[in-house]
Amino acid sequence: MSDSLNEAPKVYRVMKRDPSDNLPVVGSTNSAELGVRPSIDIIVNQAGNVEINAGGMSVAPQWRDLEFTRIPKRLRPIVRGAIGSNSSSCYKMGVGPFESGVVAEGLVLIPDEGKAPVTHGVIAPIQVVSITKYQMDLEKTRNSWQIDET
Amino acid sequence: MTRQTLFGSQSFTKVASGLLALHRLVKVGQEDTPEADSIRDALDAPLMALNPTEKKRAQLLSEDLYSVSEPLSGSNQKVMNPQAQQKLIEAYEAKESGDWDRALALLRRWKDYISPELLSYLRGSIWLSAGNPSVATMFYEHAMESDPENANYRAIYLHALAESNPEQADNLACEILVNHEKNEPIVVARAALIRFNKLENSLGLHSIKLSRDLIPILERNMERIENDEDTMRQKTLYAMTTGVLGFCHELQGNKTVAAQYYSRGILENPENSALLVARGILLYGTSPVAISDFEQALELNSPLIWPSFFLAHHYLLNNKYDQCRTMCESGLRLEGNAATIGQLKEWLAISYAELGFSPQLVRFAFEDALRIDPLNKLAKRNLECYESFINKQLGCETLLWEQKPIADIRQFGLAERPYFWAA
Numbered sequence: 047m048s049d050s051l052n053e054a055p056k057v058y059r060v061m062k063r064d065p066s067d068n069l070p071v072v073g074s075t076n077s078a079e080l081g082v083r084p085s086i087d088i089i090v091n092q093a094g095n096v097e098i099n100a101g102g103m104s105v106a107p108q109w110r111d112l113e114f115t116r117i118p119k120r121l122r123p124i125v126r127g128a129i130g131s132n133s134s135s136c137y138k139m140g141v142g143p144f145e146s147g148v149v150a151e152g153l154v155l156i157p158d159e160g161k162a163p164v165t166h167g168v169i170a171p172i173q174v175v176s177i178t179k180y181q182m183d184l185e186k187t188r189n190s191w192q193i194d195e196t
Numbered sequence: 197m198t199r200q201t202l203f204g205s206q207s208f209t210k211v212a213s214g215l216l217a218l219h220r221l222v223k224v225g226q227e228d229t230p231e232a233d234s235i236r237d238a239l240d241a242p243l244m245a246l247n248p249t250e251k252k253r254a255q256l257l258s259e260d261l262y263s264v265s266e267p268l269s270g271s272n273q274k275v276m277n278p279q280a281q282q283k284l285i286e287a288y289e290a291k292e293s294g295d296w297d298r299a300l301a302l303l304r305r306w307k308d309y310i311s312p313e314l315l316s317y318l319r320g321s322i323w324l325s326a327g328n329p330s331v332a333t334m335f336y337e338h339a340m341e342s343d344p345e346n347a348n349y350r351a352i353y354l355h356a357l358a359e360s361n362p363e364q365a366d367n368l369a370c371e372i373l374v375n376h377e378k379n380e381p382i383v384v385a386r387a388a389l390i391r392f393n394k395l396e397n398s399l400g401l402h403s404i405k406l407s408r409d410l411i412p413i414l415e416r417n418m419e420r421i422e423n424d425e426d427t428m429r430q431k432t433l434y435a436m437t438t439g440v441l442g443f444c445h446e447l448q449g450n451k452t453v454a455a456q457y458y459s460r461g462i463l464e465n466p467e468n469s470a471l472l473v474a475r476g477i478l479l480y481g482t483s484p485v486a487i488s489d490f491e492q493a494l495e496l497n498s499p500l501i502w503p504s505f506f507l508a509h510h511y512l513l514n515n516k517y518d519q520c521r522t523m524c525e526s527g528l529r530l531e532g533n534a535a536t537i538g539q540l541k542e543w544l545a546i547s548y549a550e551l552g553f554s555p556q557l558v559r560f561a562f563e564d565a566l567r568i569d570p571l572n573k574l575a576k577r578n579l580e581c582y583e584s585f586i587n588k589q590l591g592c593e594t595l596l597w598e599q600k601p602i603a604d605i606r607q608f609g610l611a612e613r614p615y616f617w618a619a
Contacts, residue, residue: 076233077240113243114255115218115236119227127258129218130236131228 054140055147055155057105057169058194060116063135068193070137072185077104078116078134080188081181088170090177100156102168103184107144107157109136109195111165121195137191148172150190152183203296203326204253207245211254214239216334219258219265253297257331260304260319264338267312280309287318296326313342317349320356329359347380354386358393365390376413381427384417385436392440407444414441435461435468442474446610454478469498477609480506481602494526501532502609505540509605512543521547536612538569542578546597555586574598 061070062078073079077087081103084090088101106112110125117128118135140149149155149169157167171180204212214235221232246254274280287302299322307315320335336353343349354372358365369387376384388410417437421427438461445454458475465471469492476489487510490503504527511520524544528537545561562579565572577598585595600608 076230076237078233078236113240114258115214115239115243119222122259122262125255127255127262129215129222129227129258131232133228 053142053147054149055142055144056107056138056140057144057149057155057167058107058109058112058136058138059103059105059191060109060112060118060130060134060136061191062131062133063193068135069188070135070191072188074181078131080191081184084177087168088177088180094176094178095174096171096177096180098170098174100168100170102156102170105155105167105169106165107163107167108165109138112136118195135193136195138194139187139190139192150183150187152179153187204250204328205246207242208250208254209328210242211239211246211250212257212328212331214242215254215258215261216330219261219334222262222265249297256300256304260300261334263307263312264316264334267338272308273311274308276309280306284310284318291322291325294325296322311342313339313346313349316342317352320352324356324359329356330361332356333360347382350380351382351386354383354390358390362394366394373410373413376416381417381420381424381437382430382433384413385433385440388414388417388440389436392443404447407447411441411444411448414444431465431468435465435471437461438464439471439474442471442478446478451478467496469493469496469500469503472496473498473500473502476506477502477606480606480609482606499530501527501530501536501540504530505532505536506605506609508540508543509600509602512546513599513602515550517547517550520544521551533612534569535572535608538565538572538575541565541568542572542575545575545582546578549582549595555582558582574600 059070059080060078061080062073063069064071070080072081074081074083077083082088082101087103089097089099091097109117114125114127114129116130116134117125118130118132119128120132121136122128144155144157144164144167146157147155152172152175153169154172155167156170157164169184171183175183217235218227218232221227221229221235226232243251243254283302283306287299287306290296290299290302300319303310303315303318303322310318316335316339320332320339323329323335324332333353333356336349336356340346340349340353354365354368357368369390372379372383372387373391376387379387391406391410414437418441421430421434421437427433438457442454442457442461445451445457455475455478458471458478461468461471462475472489472493476486476493479486479489487507490507490510493500493503494507504523508520508523508527511517511523520543524540524547527540528544532540541561542565545558545565548561549558559579559582562575562582565575566579569575581596581598
């Protein structure tokens with residue numbers, strides 16, 4: 047497990063691009079925003095706290111590993127059949143290998159279990175926190191995301 | 197080559213359906229809308245459930261659909277050459293053998309040698325053959341829109357639409373029939389078939405009215421077909437029109453006229469097993485032609501249960517038990533409803549008994565018949581008769597089977613048969 051934020055795992059996610067600063071749009075209404083959809087991406091209990099059960103915000107080790115329905119269609123020459131919105135971009139954050147580890151304050155990468163190569167994982171809270179705190183921790187990463195469609 | 201029996205799981209069908217919806221939005225420039233985002237969100241779960249082959253297939257389907265949703269402007273079509281021709285033949289053969297992925301891959305590789313509308317038509321045919329009429333409809337729709345003069349594209353589009361969206365197909369069929377003179381005969385025949393299939397699901401007063409309305413339209417269609425040599429060469433069209441006309445007349449109670457239409461169709465299409473079966477059922481017990489129709493349909497490898505069913509009954513009545521057994525066994529390999537299968541099993545049991553098979557086997561066949569169709573009272577009484585005979589009970593020295601009269605069997609066939617010109 048990475049123990050330093052300087053070696054935080056590199057993760058990719060397709061998110062809507064804010065035209066004012068080219069950073070991801072924060073939100074929890076659909077899965078192309080920086081945030082999670084309560085009860086869909088992660089379980090929230092009656093007290094308003096998230097459950098630690100491998101749910102979280104979906105990410106991939108490479109942008110090409112993301113679902114073709116999410117990859118912007120302008121990237122069709124690279125990924126056949128891509129049919130994501132062109133107002134979204136492929137963003138990356140971190141530098142280290144796609145392994146369990148802290149990705150930002152309060153957040154950890156949990157790669158899917160199964161045979162290598164793993165192509166999907168989630169960014170989950172490190173510990174039980176309120177959904178509000180979890181969304182805020184995700185929002186705080188906004189400036190760390192960079193567009194990478196190479 | 198292995199036939200792919202399952203071209204897609206339930207999740208794949210959901211993904212394909214979502215992709216169609218997304219590409220329809222792409223077509224009208226709406227792919228960046230909340231509606232498109234909702235579709236993408238809804239696709240996440242079924243996409244996760246796909247195996248790697250299905251996921252690849254879905255991705256390639258999306259790529260192929262761009263030829264419909266965002267067709268390239270200008271023509272990049274290359275001149276056909278023998279190699280490309282050979283590859284297209286291979287694609288057709290792959291489709292026929294059920295290797296749909298290979299058929300689609302060959303089209304993808306050699307698409308530059310065929311026109312966009314033909315490419316869409318071929319892709320539609322593969323998807324229809326693979327059991328996904330929704331995807332087929334979208335490709336056929338593109339073929340039809342790209343070449344509006346081609347009546348065959350319109351007709352096949354209607355056919356696929358009837359499977360993917362019956363309500364929309366029925367509405368379109370109504371419009372076509374109202375303006376039937378303005379539409380090509382093949383389109384009119386297909387529209388009539390769609391209306392007719394709807395009628396088949398609701399037999400009664402409505403069906404009698406509908407068949408009465410269809411008769412003049414189809415008779416005019418026959419006239420147009422017969423007055424045009426090119427159209428007359430379209431055997432399927434002629435068979436479809438005579439078949440539906442025959443059935444409409446049957447519903448009107450004009451059995452003689454119905455038989456005449458079937459005969460006209462058979463005269464032009466002697467190898468159309470559906471027409472042979474239709475006439476056979478209509479004439480069973482009243483003309484020896486029925487038996488030869490069923491025999492011929494069997495020789496033509498009819499996929500329908502009816503030739504075996506009626507011939508089994510015919511041999512049973514004529515005490516030809518070995519032939520009856522053979523017919524029952526061949527019929528039981530085909531699709532049929534419980535009442536039909538139940539009767540075949542009962543006749544098989546009788547044949548076994550008459551041929552001296554073991555009582556265990558005879559009983560098993562009777563019990564099987566009753567298990568499949570518990571309402572088959574005749575099978576129950578015949579089993580009792582057999583048991584009495586085996587136990588040598590008083591008054592039961594010989595086997596006296598109870599049998600349905602020929603007219604009842606004919607009526608049963610007329611009522612139970614599904615409509616079979618659809619293909």
